[in-house]
């Protein structure tokens with residue numbers, strides 16, 4: 001199958017680590033032109049050294065002024081934008097009781113995971129409107145559908161991303177811009193390792209996917225190969241959500 005991403009200008013947030021980084025590598029391998037946004041400037045510089053031609057733009061996705069400038073700079077360097085991928089995210093308090101979650105922590109998780117995705121879309125929109133095959137892929141989670149205990153702000157934020165996907169697809173339909181969302185279960189990234197206190201997922205006894213697995217789903221949804229897919233989520237969880245509680 002041809003994904004037809006050669007020469008396509010793509011902007012990716014959270015590209016310095018984990019899933020966003022794997023997406024940057026995967027889009028470059030498909031011949032796309034990639035601009036990478038992350039607040040971790042040092043890690044972003046490392047990625048740029050690895051991927052010649054990558055446009056690295058340090059910015060905090062929760063800062064609207066910075067995001068407006070970063071997206072404009074990326075679009076200028078790439079000669080436009082056809083694809084926007086929102087991977088920047090944070091897990092926030094992990095294992096914290098509801099009445100012990102600070103308002104600051106709650107606000108930070110919602111700001112990065114929801115507002116950050118909105119700001120990417122908002123500022124990429126003028127460029128995406130000029131593309132004939134524009135596509136936005138948001139990074140959700142299975143936590144948008146099921147809740148692991150002790151991750152209240154994260155679960156709430158990922159539920160919001162699922163609905164943000166639907167609402168954006170409706171609002172942007174007239175512009176011909178598709179909006180989809182990938183919802184993975186546990187992915188082996190620095191975020192997941194840190195949350196679970198693991199150096200490795202080897203032998204954990206539950207299914208774990210790689211950032212490259214997720215990047216392939218993102219490539220597929222971003223590409224014209226899925227031109228009929230809009231406003232929906234792709235759950236990649238080894239089938240966990242499909243299973244009934246019926247004891248058989």
Ligand SMILES: NC(=O)c1ccc[n+]([C@@H]2O[C@H](COP(=O)([O-])OP(=O)(O)OC[C@H]3O[C@@H](n4cnc5c(N)ncnc54)[C@H](O)[C@@H]3O)[C@@H](O)[C@H]2O)c1
Nearest residue numbers: 014016017018019039060061088089141186187189191192
């Ligand atoms: N790892 C998992 O198990 C898993 C599962 C489902 C969904 N996700 C989602 O995938 C996305 C990527 O997560 P990951 O596991 O690759 O994590 P990660 O920590 O490896 O990477 C996240 C990246 O986002 C960047 N970032 C965080 N806050 C930012 C901000 N305010 N501005 C700019 N950049 C910022 C970080 O610097 C980092 O480079 C997140 O939205 C996460 O919720 C992860």
